[in-house]
Amino acid sequence: MNNMEIHLAIPSYNNATGLKKLLPQAVLQDFASITVLDDGSTDDTSKVVEMFSGVKYIKSNENHGSVAAKNLILKQLPQNGWLLFIDSDMEIITxxxxxxxxxxxxxxxxxxxxxxxIKTHDGSPMRFNKGFDLNPLRMVLAMVFYAIMYILPSNFALREFVRKLSSPFSMDFHTIKEEKVDWAVEGFFFVKVSLFKKFGGYDSRFIRNHEGPDLCLRLRQAGHQIWFFPGIIIQDHDQHSHSNFYRRYHWWRSLIIYYYKNPSRLLIWHWPNP
Incomplete structure (x- = not known):
């Protein structure tokens, strides 16, 4: 495949159970390489990986966060090809x-x-797996419209009106068309190896959240595009190895870092179909 080689990277922390489901699916597909990026797990992750002879394994000595784990792949990447990240709590459908x-x-x-x-329990689209620039006003308005829309009955005509009315504030997560977006969630992200290396991977200051929108912003500022590609479906089991407090703390911490690093995004607003 030469420059078209696709290298799969699976960041994981204490999720041997998830890897037992994901790795058998991954090895059946024609990836140029498969690498598990272990963020200092204390469970049986290494033993699970050993069951698959062709799968590479890189382990951090300590738990530094999922962003640092993803950047471990920088040590193993060739000069060409494409890089695909998929979280260990996901399941391949396509x-x-x-x-x-x-x-x-x-x-x-x-x-x-x-x-x-898609969600595990009902197959509906995950919210926030694509979106516009992270703008505080847009985010607040989006949450207001979501609250209104999901209170209304699914067959109520007003709900469709509210959904369309909310389009300037949020992406329509139910659409299945291929379209340009400002960012795509980092849980399953596809990027050219040369670009990932050029930008130094993800910014490790984010630790575990918002590294995706940040990398997408850097790519777009350099003239590259970010796309939503609906031809592939992945089921997200949304499993977590940390407490709710830990995850919420780092979500807000990373959001503050994002705006500190990119203060202009506090004000920038553009309309749909960038």
Whole structure:
């Protein structure tokens, strides 16, 4: 495949159970390489990886956070090809992902992309797996419209009106069209190896949240595009190895870092279809 090689990277922390489901699915697909990036796990992660002879394994000595774990792949990447991240608590639904991503990469040669993530319990789209620039006013308005929309009955005509009315504030998570977006969630993200290396990977200051929007912003500022690619479906089991307090603390901490690093994003607002 030469420059079209696709290298799969799976960041994981204390999720041997998830890897037992994900790795058998991954090895059946035609990835150039598969690497588990272990963020200092204390469970049986290493033993699970040993069950798959072709899977590479990189382990951090300590738990530094998922962002640092993802950047471990920088040590192993070749000069060319594409890099695909998938979290260890996800399940592959779509067959032949490498072929579909190769088709995408031929149409968008200098871009990053996210795909459709669906919920485990009902198969509905995950919220916030794509979006506009992180703008505080837009985020508040989006949450208000979501609250209104989900209170209304699903067959109520007013709900569709509210959904359309909210479009300037948030992405429509139920759409399945291929479209440009400002960012795609980092849980399943596809990017050219040369670009990931050029930008030094993810910014490790974020530790575990908002590194995706930040990298997408840096890519867009350099003239590259970010796309939502619905041709691939991944089921997100949304498993966590840390407490709710820990996750909420780092979510808000990372958001503050994002605006401290990119203060202009506090004011920038653009309309749909950037």
């Amino acid at each position: 067959d032949d992902i490498p072929a579909k991503l190769q088709d995408f990469s031929q149409r968008h040669t200098e871009a990053g992309a996210g795909v459709r993530l």
